[in-house]
Amino acid sequence: MSGGGPPRKRNFKIEAFKHRVELDPKYAERTWKVLEHAIHEIYNHNASGLSFEELYRSAYNMVLHKYGEKLYNGLESTMTWRLKEISKSIEAAQGGLFLEELNAKWMDHNKALQMIRDILMYMDRTYVPTSHRTPVHELGLNLWRDHIIHYPMIHGRLLDTLLDLIHRERMGEVINRGLMRSITKMLMDLGPAVYQDDFEKPFLEVSASFYSGESQEFIECCDCGNYLKKAERRLNEEMERVSHYLDAGSEAKITSVVEKEMIANHMHRLVDMENSGLVNMLIDDKYEDLGRMYTLFRRVSDGLSTIRDMMTSYLRETGKHLVTDPERLKDPVDFVQCLLNEKDKHDKIINVAFGNDKTFQNALNSSFEFFINLNNRSPEFISLYVDDKLRKGLKGATEEDVEGILDKVMMLFRYLQEKDVFEKYYKQHLAKRLLSGKTVSDDAERSMIVKLKTECGYQFTSKLEGMFTDMKTSQDTMQDFYAKKSEELGDGPTLDVHILTTGSWPTQPSPPCSLPPEILTVCEKFRGYYLGTHSGRRLTWQTNMGTADIKATFGKSQKHELNVSTYQMCVLMLFNSSDGLTYKDIEQATEIPSTDLKRCLQSLACVKGKNVLRKEPMSKDISEDDTFFFNDKFTSKLVKVKIGTVVAAKESEPEKQETRQRVEEDRKPQIEAAIVRIMKSRRVLDHNSIVSEVTKQLQARFLPNPVIIKKRIESLIEREFLERDKADRKLYRYLA
Amino acid sequence: MMGKGGEAAASAQHKEENEEEGDMVGVVKLISAEGFEFVIDKKAAMVSNTLRNMLTSPGGFAETREGEVRFPEISTAILEKICQYFYWSLHYASGKETAEFPIEPEITLELMMAANYLDT
Incomplete structure (x- = not known):
């Protein structure tokens, strides 16, 4: 009714005229x-x-x-x-x-x-x-x-017929879906309540019992992978059923029934299933099955956390096994490679099967963090792995490969709690590489330093960078030295000095051994030159870190060039003047510390193919009563013979203790600095807060022990940086 | 409500039978109490809800089949006015332009009754 039409209101008026x-x-x-x-x-x-x-x-x-x-x-x-x-x-x-x-x-x-x-x-x-x-x-x-x-003779029969047809379809029969569609649509037309009460509710109940039975049957006879395949198929079937002849609103309900009966109720059993559960899938890289498990379990509450927890505990278990396996600990490179492989494997699983789920990545990371730190030698081993790679492993590798390997190492590094321990070892290993000129690629070395820098800041790498600078200036100094003094030196031995800044390098103060006179003169000349150009500096010789190339003539006028350490050179030079020397003679003449001397004699006399000395009596180990002779019969196919010192790449137990001690010593000032920094800004703080703040500040480098923090606080109180509050003994005040 | 001067776009015409089916296409014949026949477009007839139902009801009533509707209680004059209104409504109802629809005072009452009947 619009515009021109008469308004309906007037109808009432009209009725009065109805008499006609x-x-x-x-x-x-x-x-x-x-x-x-x-x-x-x-x-x-x-x-x-x-x-x-x-x-x-x-x-x-x-x-x-x-x-x-x-x-x-x-x-x-x-x-x-x-x-x-x-x-x-x-x-x-x-x-x-x-x-x-x-x-x-x-x-x-x-x-x-x-x-x-x-x-x-x-x-x-x-x-x-x-x-x-x-x-x-x-x-x-x-x-x-x-x-x-609702007619009694139809009501029940209708429901039974519908449910029977659905059951038959589930069992694989073909039913008239068009008819089903019409009937369910009729129920919907009669109102959602009719559809729900007279069909949907019983349908869901029957489905629940059907799937409860079926899942029970499946789980008894199938392995996990097959079971999941079946569950997935059932789920898809139900969704397809809804789209074909049920109301769309039923989809969520029926899928939740299937999810509950087939997945949620058996979740733990599936995950734990022997020989085919989650752990086996992880071991065998069953990406497809894992992906299926992920998508199915994601549908139910706690599903993903079940997988995640299981994965985490599996990772921790295997990881723990890995890092504590004494066999593995024998070869640090292999040890780290194993960790990397493990990480790669699970990264791929998470990527391929778990849709790169962030929570899974976190679980993986926390597991690694957990077990890597279980072994306190991990920092050392990771450094050794890098050492190995940078010494020889990267030969022939492209720049990308190198970057890739270093990135992976950095990933492991991130898991470390004791980053300062890593730094310590890295410094040692880097020093060895630089001094022996063994590093494969300067670019790779620098790239690693840059990575450490971005990860831990300037402070962490400043000393490492100082080492590189020292190497460079040493080279320049040596060139200058030879340019200016070459006529003075004449035909004497060539000297190559690395001038190392004290503090940047991991030098252990060790008493210099007495060098052979030939060498000593050259050294003195260099000392004169160096102190002449740089006034106010002190030069000490680190004879324990040097190397020497010496020429030796053996029995049948065989000439060999021997590449030995400075200590070994000193020992060998003694045999220029005599053929046989006792251990005591050597010790006296060289003043080499006894552990080092033993090691160096061992490598000269006891290694097959490199035994330029002969020992009496013959045995594997050096004892203080041994006598050594120049080995006339030494032969080698090679003109250049490299005599390595018998140094375990890995640290021996006392060395380890020593390093640890030094690390602990280094930590003290860091902890104190952190405490002072915090107190300076807060003025007053209670004990627990200090501990947690300090832990937070130092986390990037190491995990400080609360007991040690307490000791540092006490030491600071003694030195009157802090004082205890008079009223509340738990409070500390900063004294400016 | 009352007005003059606006032109009604009525094009009611007599006779001619057209047995065409379809929802909106074709014509329909309206027959007054006196037997006068108005052939109008179905589209126009649909302005009336009563006619709309009549013409679209699924059952196949006599009217749908034959395409004609008899109104024993509506006089020719009124039916003619109604037809005019159908076209007027069709033309102006939706658009922005408007024009008055002239209704003579003497037929007002009867027209209203018919409008009520036709749900227009």
């Missing part, structure tokens, strides 16, 4: 009969003979003459009667025809209902709202629900 239609008392009855007949005809598919206008006008007039109620009640009872008839015919339908019949009748009813609503439109429009009755269409649906769907 005759008010026959039988009029209502007669008109109703016409309509009732029409309704029957509509149900009988005979509507073509009816005039819509006539029926509409009849209904219109009845409502207009206040027979609306009669019309409505008449409609209700007529429809009810028709539906009861229909219910009988549906009930009579046998077996498979039942649903067909129900569906056909439903279609009929729907069509008839629409026609009836159309002819009774006027009643729907005026009588129904004013007297608060149910609109015709809804009335039709309600009657259908009450007299067909």
Whole structure:
């Protein structure tokens, strides 16, 4: 009704003029009969003979003459009667025809209902709202629900039929999905409540028991991988079922039933399954199965955490085994390589199967952090691994390969809690590499330093960088030295000095041995030159770190060039003047510390193929009563013979202790500095807060022990940097 | 409500029978109490909800089949006005331009009753 049309309000006025239609008392009855007949005809598919206008006008007039109620009640009872008839015919339908019949009748009813609503439109429009009755269409649906769907002989049978069909489909039979679709749509049309109460709820219950049974059966006879495959298939089937013939709202419900029955209820058993559970999948790199487990378990609450926990405990277990396996500890390079392989393997699993899930990555990282720090030699080994790579391992590798390996090492480094220990070892190993000129690639060395710098800051690497600078200036100094003094030196031995800044290098103060006179003169000349150009400096010789190339002639005038350490050179030079010397003689002449001397004699006399000395009596070890002779019969295919000192690449137990001690010593000032920094800004703080703040500040380098922090605090109190609060003994004050 | 001067776009014409089916296409014949026949576009007839239902009801009533509707209670004059209104409504209802729809005072009452009946 718009613009020009008369407003509906005036209807009431019009009624006053209704007298022109005759008010026959039988009029209502007669008109109703016409309509009732029409309704029957509509149900009988005979509507073509009816005039819509006539029926509409009849209904219109009845409502207009206040027979609306009669019309409505008449409609209700007529429809009810028709539906009861229909219910009988549906009930009579046998077996498979039942649903067909129900569906056909439903279609009929729907069509008839629409026609009836159309002819009774006027009643729907005026009588129904004013007297608060149910609109015709809804009335039709309600009657259908009450007299067909809830009819005892149909109700149960309908549900059973539907559930049976679904069960048969689950067992692999093909069913009429179109029919199912129509029936469930009918239930939905009757209202979501009808669908839910009369179908969905029992459907879910039956599904739950079905899947509970099936999952029980599967889990008894399948391995984990197969079970998951089956569960995934079932889940997809149910989703497909919903999309084909159930209401979309059921999807979440039925999938949650499947998830609960097939996954959540068996989660732990699946993960723990022997020979095929999570651990085996991880071991065998079963990316597909793991991926399936991930996507399925993600659907249920706690699913992923179950996988994660299991993975974490597995990683910790194997990791712990790995880092404490004494066999592994024999070869540090292999040890680190193992760790890297392990990390690569699980990275790939997380990437491929677990969708790069951040929480899994975190779990992996924390596991590594956990077990790497279980072994306090990890920092040393990681440094040794880098040492090995930078000495020889990287030969022929491209720049990217080098970067790749170093990046991986850095990853392990990040897990370390005692980064300062790593620094200590790294310094030692770097020093050895630099001094012996063994480093493969300067670029790789620098790249590693840059990485450490970005990871831990300038402080961490400043000394390492100082070492590189020293190497460079030494080279320049040596060039200058030879340019200026070459005529003075004559034919004497060539000297190559590395001038190392004290503090930057991991030098152990060791008493210099007495050098052979030939060498000593050159050294003195250099000392003169150096102190002449740089006044105010002190030069000490680190004879324990040098190397020497010496030429030796053996029995059959065989000439060899021997590459030995400074100590070994000193020992060998003694044999220029005598053929046989006792241990005591050597010790006296060279003043080499006894442990070093033993080691150096061992490598000269006891290593096969490199035994330029002969020992009496013959044995593997050096004892203080041994006598040594120049070995005339020494032969070697090589002109250049490298005589390594028997130094364990790995530190021996006392050395380890020593390093640890030094690390602890180094930590003290760092802890104190941190305490002072904190107290300076806070002025007053309680003990526990200090400990936690200090731990936080130093975390990047090491994990300080609370007991040690306490000792440092006490020491600071003694030195009057801090004082205890007079009232509260737990509080400390900063004294400026 | 009352007005004059606006032109109604009525094009009600007599006779001619057209047995065309379809939702919005084709024509429909409206027959007044006196037997006058108005053939109008279905589109226009659909302005009335009653006619719309009548013409689209699934059952295949006589009207749908024959394409004609008899109104024994609506006089020719009123039916003509109604048809004019259908076209007027079709033309102006949605658009921004408006024009008055002229209704003569003497037919107002009957027209309103018919409008109520036709749910227009």
